[in-house]
Amino acid sequence: MTENLQLGALLAACHWIGQKGWSPATGGNMSVRSGEEHCLITESGKDKGSLTAEDFLRVELASGRAPEGRRPSAETGLHTMLYSLDPQIGAVLHTHSVNSTVLSRVERSGTLVLEGYEMQKSLSGQTTHLDRVLIPIFDNSQEIPALADKIMASTEHAPLQYGFLLRGHGLTCWGKDVAEARRHLEGLEFLFQCELQRRLLEAK
Numbered sequence: 779m780t781e782n783l784q785l786g787a788l789l790a791a792c793h794w795i796g797q798k799g800w801s802p803a804t805g806g807n808m809s810v811r812s813g814e815e816h817c818l819i820t821e822s823g824k825d826k827g828s829l830t831a832e833d834f835l836r837v838e839l840a841s842g843r844a845p846e847g848r849r850p851s852a853e854t855g856l857h858t859m860l861y862s863l864d865p866q867i868g869a870v871l872h873t874h875s876v877n878s879t880v881l882s883r884v885e886r887s888g889t890l891v892l893e894g895y896e897m898q899k900s901l902s903g904q905t906t907h908l909d910r911v912l913i914p915i916f917d918n919s920q921e922i923p924a925l926a927d928k929i930m931a932s933t934e935h936a937p938l939q940y941g942f943l944l945r946g947h948g949l950t951c952w953g954k955d956v957a958e959a960r961r962h963l964e965g966l967e968f969l970f971q972c973e974l975q976r977r978l979l980e981a982k
């Protein structure tokens with residue numbers, strides 16, 4: 779029952795993401811946790827703005843195994859890594875917005891620092907614009923298992939919070955459920971747009 783509700787909420791979130799233009803040309807992938815050992819994730823290559831419940835595949839977290847004859851997202855390994863890393867994560871959203879793609883290239887370091895914005899409080903646990911929200915940026919790679927290992931290893935010195943950027947690729951963010959993941963996505967996208975505009979204007 780709860781799982782059906784979460785899948786319904788995820789479908790609505792995918793349609794909303796499509797309308798926002800954050801998953802162009804089949805980009806992006808989305809999932810929800812399904813019990814302790816599985817997640818439901820989008821099938822590879824689908825238009826994420828017009829999905830139906832049949833476009834989600836049940837994948838085993840430990841092995842990445844999916845139903846025979848179906849191909850789960852090419853980036854399934856990043857979702858399963860997150861669910862295995864943190865039992866509190868209930869939903870993961872990966873998007874390809876213009877702002878996340880450009881900002882992750884403009885910022886050459888390994889961390890995007892967001893500071894001074896009231897909208898930082900859209901992120902769970904943030905109570906003031908005076909704190910610094912750190913969003914890690916990892917170099918993009920087509921080798922998803924190696925990328926997942928690298929991201930996992932980074933958590934030993936810097937725990938993941940809210941999301942990470944893949945350089946020139948997009949944002950992966952999450953929450954305890956679909957509603958929280960969706961709020962984090964919308965909040966981070968707003969902050970990315972502000973930060974990009976601030977950098978453009980201050981460079982003049």
Ligand SMILES: CSCCC(=O)C(=O)COP(=O)(O)O
Nearest residue numbers: 804805806807822823851852
């Ligand atoms: C044109 S999208 C390139 C692949 C990608 O980055 C992505 O998010 C979508 O891949 P999927 O296999 O999940 O459809």
Ligand SMILES: [Zn+2]
Nearest residue numbers: 805806872948
């Ligand atoms: Zn992607």
